[in-house]
Amino acid sequence: MLLPMLPTDSIFLSVESRQTPMHVGGLQLFQPSPDFGDVQSMFARLIRDDDVAPMFTKRATRSWRTAGQWAWEQDEQFDIEHHVRHNALPKPGRVLELLALCSRLHGTLLDRQRPLWELHVIEGLADGRFAVYFKIHHALVDGVSAQRLLQRILTPDPAVRNLPAPWATHPNSGGDGAPGSPTTVVREAIELTAEAAGLPSALLRTVNRGLREQSAPVSFSAPRSMFNVPITGSRRFAAQSWPLPRIKRIGESVGGTVNDVVLATCSGALRRYMQSLDALPDEPLIAMVPVALDLSGHPQGGNAVGAVMCNLGTHLDDPADRLNAVRQSMLQGKEALTELTPLQIVAMTGIGMSPLVLQGVPGVRGMFRPPFNLIISNVPGPRTPLYLNGARLDGLYPLSIPYHGQALNITCTSYSDVLAFGLTGCRRTVPHLQRLLGYLDDELAELERSA
Structure with a gap:
């Protein structure tokens, strides 16, 4: 049976190419307990789990049957051993070798x-740990949902064993009203029609704000x-974690948020x-920052996720000045989004990102200024x-999507009392990407001294 694919989902298939894979990923590092057993046994249990949810057995298709549009159909020859694999690192088994393997897999x-x-499932780390890359x-799914899927095999209780695999059937998985179901497609179409009348005025307000400031x-x-x-x-993938309390203290000292400090740290490192x-431009870099908004007081109600174009202040010498520039830019950007309905937020964000699609068209690349210089996102974790x-x-690190015109992506994920930075870049366009980790550490220390 064919299942309609939401237009927003089909875009990721339509723009994908050999140069721009459109998948998200996550890397988890584990420290085995004395009674853990061995990684091979864990892997064998995983591939024996044949209770697979429909979302994990559907494949994309496009043909005359779908009128040339992307749709989903169940894979009648699904093979769990193709999707779940066992890897071992070469000696000396450092984190460097692990990140190199993840870089290859992600490309x-x-x-x-x-x-x-x-x-x-990856073993062979010299310190006895093992890893899972998904x-x-x-x-x-989006990056947040991917992280949640990966966490299905985890528990806060160290005594629990043999939790279901991430792909195991769960309540409400793939049922009516799930993402991509016919009910959802129809409901979203009705909502689009109901709110479409307000889009022209919302676009005018957004463009006017964009011409006056960078935070729209x-x-x-x-x-x-x-x-x-x-x-x-x-x-090329590089990753490192820093204590979350350090970042919170800096934010509290200036009346800013953790995200403000993350952005200012990235600004100084960049x-x-x-x-x-x-290669530093005279003008400040602009980051596209996904933000979750609480719209409970909004006439439309509910919650929404939008994007703010943040002035990173990379033209400023002083770390405190950069942090203040970021904080003010984010405040203005969130204020701009609260003037819009949830649908208008999605539409304006799509319009703001639309020039990126043109970067994949030969002959058009480079004809326009970039809509922003890179994406920096901060995803709350366990x-x-x-x-x-x-x-x-021991560690939870996100891997994201570089694209034509966006050679570097920085995604952060919090876990327990740490904040992990995952840097995903084009290896040939962004040389010596790992140096950014040292610059992040230096900049965090500078912000602590200036706070």
Whole structure:
């Protein structure tokens, strides 16, 4: 049976190419307990779990039967052993080798003839830990949902064993009203019709704000930079964690949020990195920042996720000045979004990102200023320590999507009392990406001294 695919989901399949795989990923590091057993036994249990939810057995299809549109159909030849794989690191088994493996895995396209996901169990770390790398196409889920799926095999109780696999059937998985179901497609179409009348005035307000400042969902002031060029399919992934209390103290001292400090830390690190390559623009970099908004007091009610174009203040020498510029920009951006309905937020965000699609068209690349210079997102994660068959989760790192005109993506995820930075970039366009980790550490220390 064919299942309609939401237009927003089909975009990720339509723009995908060898140079721009459109999947998100996550890396988990585990410290085994004395009674954990071995990784091979855990892997064998995973591939024996044949209770697979429909979402994990559907594959994308497009033909005359779907009138040329993307749709979902169940894979009648689903093979769990294709999707769940066992890897071992080469010696000396450092985190460096682990990140190199994840870079290669993340740069490889998922097979469109099969369901669009993979899970890799990785052993061979010299310190005795093991890892799990999971990737899933953005047409199926977003980055936040991917992290939640991966956490299904985890529990706050170290004594619990043999939890269901992430792909196991769960209540309400794939039922009526689920993402992509016919009910959802029809309901969203009705909502689109109901609110479409307000889009022209919302667009006018958004464009006017974008012309006056950088903090609207649409920006016209992002400079050309080394990140805003066509990319290759080669990937480099770098990751590191910092104590969350350090970041919170800085935010509290200036009346800002954790996200403000994250953005200011990235701003200073990017400034140092680009200066080292003699590639820092005179104008400030603009970051596209996904934000979750509480619209409970809004006439439309509910919650919404939108995007703010944030002035990173990379033209400023002083770390405190950069933090203040970021804080003011984010306040203005959130204020701009609260003037819109949830649908208008999604529409304006889509319009703000639309020039990116043109970056994938030969002959058009480079003709327009970038809509923004990079994406920096901060995704809340588990607040308490978690375990996998008694093995403690030591680290949780997100991998995201570079694209033509967006050669670098920075995504952060909190876990327990740490904040993990995951940097995903085009290996050939963003050289020595790992140096950014050192610059992040330096900038955090500078912000502490200036706060």
